[in-house]
Each structure stands twice: as C-alpha cells, then as structure tokens.
Amino acid sequence: MKRDAEDLLMPVEKAGLLFRNPFIIASGPASKTVEQIQQAEQAGWGGLSIKLTFDPEPYINPAPRYRWLAEEGIHIFSLETRLNLQQGLRLVEAGRKGTKEIVILANITYVGEKGLSGWAEMAKQFEEAGAHAIELNFCCPNMSFNLDAIGETQRSTPSTGASLGVSEPVVFAITKAVKESVHLPVFAKLTPEGGNIGEVAQSAIDAGADGVCTTANRLGVPALNIYHPQRSIYRLQEGTSLGCISGPWLKPLALKDVLQMRKTIGPDPVIIGTGGVHTFREAVEMALVGADLIGVCTAVMLKGFGVLSEMVKGIKKYLRETGRNSFSEIRDGALPYFKPVTELILIPGQAEVREEKCVGCGRCVVIAHCEALEMAGEKAVVRKEKCLGCSTCVDVCPKGAIAMVSL
Ligand SMILES: Cc1cc2nc3c(=O)[nH]c(=O)nc-3n(C[C@H](O)[C@H](O)[C@H](O)COP(=O)(O)O)c2cc1C
Incomplete structure (x- = not known):
C-alpha cells in the first residue's frame, strides 16, 4: 500500500461494513460516474453514496445549475440531474468491479405504481448489482417537496424524498419493506422538515434500519x-x-439533527452525520453529538476528492492531542452537556470596560436591549446595577475592551 493511502487509514466497522475511514462521499454530483467512484477510492474515501437513482425515470431531470456563495457559506441549486434505474445499477456494478475497498451505498427512490413492493424490488436489484448498502432517500427537498412548498397544491406527480420523510408511518412502511427484501444494511436518509427528526429516525430503526443519515439540503x-x-x-x-x-x-442545523436523532434512537444504530463538513473540525463536532460516520458533499464538489487527506490528518492530530485511540471514541463526547434549557445554570455577573483598550467608538452604547452602557467623555462605562449580563457588548466591541466578570 502506498504511504499516502496508509496515512488515510482509520478503519471503522459499522453495520457489518468495514470503512477504511469514517468519511463517505454523500450522494450528489461527485458520485454519478464510475470514474468518480474510482477517484474516490484512490483518494482514500471510506465510502460513497451514489447519486439518487429514481425509478421509474425521474420526472424532473434537467442539467445542473449551481451557485456557491462563498461569503455566505451557502451552496444552492434547484436544477439537478438524477440517474434512472439502469444507470444506477450499471454504476454500482461497474463501481464494484473498478474498486476494491470503498463501500458503495445505493441512494434510491421508487415512485412507480407498485408501491412498497416496488421499493423492495428496486433495493433487491441494487443488492444483486453489488451495492454494499441501501440508502433510502427520504430527504430530497427538491422534487415533490419543492412543488408543495411553492404552492402547487394540485400536483399529480408522486411524493418523493422529503415529502416521504416528513411522515413516520411512511418511513416505517418503506424501510420495513426494503429491509425484509435484502440482506444488506439499510440506512434511512432523513429530513428535519417534518418537525421531529428524532421520532422519524426511531420509526426507521423500529422498521429494521441499521442506521439513519441526515442532513440533506434544506429548502430556502x-x-x-x-x-x-x-x-x-x-x-x-x-x-x-x-x-x-x-x-x-x-x-x-445538521448538528442539531444528529444530536436529536442520537438522543432518541440511543447508542446502537449507526448515524451518518452530514451537512456543512468542510474540515476535520466539523467532522469532530458531528461525532461529538453522536455521528459514527461522516458524509461530505459540497466540500468535495468545490475542492475535489483530495479534501479527504487534510480531514483525516486533522482527525489523527486531534486524537493524539486528546489522548484518544480511535474516531469512535469521540462519539457522544458532547452529549452529556446538552441539557434542557430549564436546567441551565445562570452565573451572576456583569460587564466591565477595560478603560485602556476602549477607543470610545460607541458601538456598545447603542445596543438596543441594554441600558447599562453609556459614554463618559471618550470612554464607555457600565452602570452595573442595570447590566443584564447578556454579554452582547463583548461581542460587538471591536477592541476587546469589554469582559464579563462573575460576581
Ligand atoms: C448538488 C447536490 C446534489 C445532491 N443530490 C443528492 C442526492 O441525489 N441524494 C441525496 O440523498 N442527497 C443529495 N444531496 C445532499 C447531500 O448528499 C448532502 O446531504 C447535503 O449536501 C449536505 O451536506 P454538505 O453540506 O456536505 O453538502 C445533494 C447535494 C447537492 C449540493
């Protein structure tokens, strides 16, 4: 094995599958072709979820148009291409033949007239094509969910993606039908749009899913x-x-979804935490709130398959720094500290101005909810009896001239 590939090893076994490291290319434009699967394998990724395969043929399937708004940290699109059944099956088959180690998940949606048995048959076909696992798409907000959200109340097209994922009984029924038809691990990729993603995740697990995944895109x-x-x-x-x-x-938002799912489904089922991971830090955060594996889509689209290398190096350094031996040991590390808001402890205290640093810019005195700060000549001062202790002034001060002190 080449030295580079060895550096990227951080094996994780989940749902009976061995991943070289916990990083998975989340379903999207970087997982549409055999060449991409091979590139992902060469770059060392632990897994890859293929682009959504839609059966029958997707009824919305234009060429893609994307925008990356770097300043806002937003990637956004409405137009996107999906795969049809034959393309998806061929991709998995060829992907398996052309690779040795990468774990391939089939991200699927069935919308034909056969209903549950259609989902089951589709999953079976992907099992026969060589998929390592099935990922049920209960998350895409861009097809029927988009039409509903924009007010097409009379739509005649079938419900897909997030429109299914908002319903616990629907997620339960489809997951159960698929799980009973295949011998593969089954993951349900969920949406938070229904309200309580924890409860929906529980219904997927009750139906036999080996794990759940979140978050896909949010509609905006x-x-x-x-x-x-x-x-x-x-x-x-x-x-x-x-x-x-x-x-x-x-x-x-994705961290919230992962945390909520982990709290609800307990320690055993696998969670693939996805959404906003661009460096090792977000991956660690995902694990700290309950994720076992980490999905990455936008960062790969923008920076290529090679982004993995820095992420794994970062995690390895973090493990050394924190005295941990494996990625799994990070999991749930932050969970005990998340409490209901009623249990938070208020520390009495107030703001104090460090006079020598204050330049008298006045930004702190205009804070609308605060009556405590005022100007005395060229400097801001705190009327202590009026200070709420909120600390907004510390954040708006450009000179670091205000600190909170406990009483
Ligand atoms: C252009 C694009 C296409 C996507 N297509 C799919 C898809 O086919 N199936 C799916 O489950 N998720 C899809 N996603 C969602 C991603 O897999 C991922 O869940 C989401 O983008 C959040 O992760 P990120 O912030 O790392 O991109 C897509 C995302 C993007 C940006």
Missing part, C-alpha cells in the same frame, strides 16, 4: 437581486425556484 430562497427580483442568481438559467441549500451554513 436564494439571494435575491433586490432591484431586479425577476433576475435569477443562476448563470444560464431563467427563473427562480426554491433552492436546495448545503455547505457551511447548514452545519448548526
């Missing part, structure tokens, strides 16, 4: 041109729709 409004709202922010695209958002912006 792309940045608007305020003078010309008719103009699309996309290049080579006319018109605007609700858009699928991913990237760094998504991370706090």
